[in-house]
Amino acid sequence: MSKYTIDNIDDKAKAATFETVHGTIQTPVFMNVGTVAAIKGAVSTMDLREIDTQVMLCNTYHLHVRPGDEIVAKFGGLHKFTNWDRPILTDSGGFQVFSLAGLRKIKEEGVSFNSHIDGRKIFMGPEESMQIQSHLGSTIAMAFDECPPSKADRKYVEQSVARTERWLLRCKKEMERLNSLPETINKEQMLFGINQGGCIDEIRIANADRISELDLPGYAVGGLAVGETHEEMYHILDVTVPHLPQNKPVYLMGVGTPANILEGIERGVDFFDCVYPSRNGRHGHVYTNQGKLNLFNAQYELDDRPIEEGCGCPACQNYSRGYIRHLLKAKEMLGMRLCVLHNLYFYNKMVHDAREAILANRFSEFKKSKLEGFQVL
């Protein structure tokens, strides 16, 4: 039984508490992306606990191809498999329809993929996605959707969104069936619906209105940050979020930069996830309140300062920029790991601080000072 309680609303920015079978989530929240049940960059669930993060995100498609969701189920689900007892959100595999374009064929029933691991043919539709996510036993399962390319024309977007809506009904029905089975790992698994519609206001709004009627425990805005400008993205949030239920969490999928997240929070978004902190960390790009640093740059060779003065992360508490740069150049895994840890800490802390600001009704000043700071470097 989930329960969403709004703690405060500062203009449109929301701070809420979402209670789940795996503990409470305080929003806004950044969810740490661990696609294959691990945060890339040698970051463990022990580390996630140490830097005090709330939610891990895993991927249905990737875990289905390897190791296989039946295997995870034999371990008792993702929570036991990964030794993470806090909430886990699983993405449905829908995005892979988009990101692995070229390996796919979309039909009404679902999508045929060729596995990126061994090339074998895989079929996934709404029912399959729900079955896999049920095996994984995540706290929140995402609906199986299609994320149309940003350059798709209106007609394609209309057809795609209509099909995604039909898929959502099938997801809901299948999840209800799965949650009632005795062998199901998490019988209170939640299904979040996903809003689509490209950059076309009317399609977004009509879709948001229709899926809101399904009374799902949460809703996501998908299909953003896929090539449109930041202004277009913010505009879509401006017009769409008000058409999603106010008493349910709103999740902006795959977004984004620290600035994107602050803009999203300002528009009422609760949940975020993005590969940036981990991917950029692996590439030596680290976030600070003054902007982003590329530790591969020669200027850090003799820099004995931490990544960011005053940061409480394990990297900054123990090591210098110069040492981490050396590790990165030497391709030592520790270099990536320290950068990823720092970035995850930075993201989680920023969103946590945003919550504090909302609770104190000073989010607008908070956001303004953060954005000004990011532009210093």
Next chain:
RNA sequence: GUGGGUGUGGCGCAGUUGGCUAGCGCGCUAGAUUGUGGCUCUAGAGGCCGUGGGUUCGAGUCCCAUCUCCCACC
């Protein structure tokens, strides 16, 4: 000492019968990256081609000398 081979950006190499601004890989310097295939992509810097002569309209390419390093033989 004799014979053979070698010498081209930081490293490893291409450079055809001598022909226009000498290439490539790695490295280096920067930049991209938004529901992640530990990637990938883009741009940039850096070489008087061991040294000194010579032949030629023109030499990294041919000739002579010299030095370096490697191999074999005495």
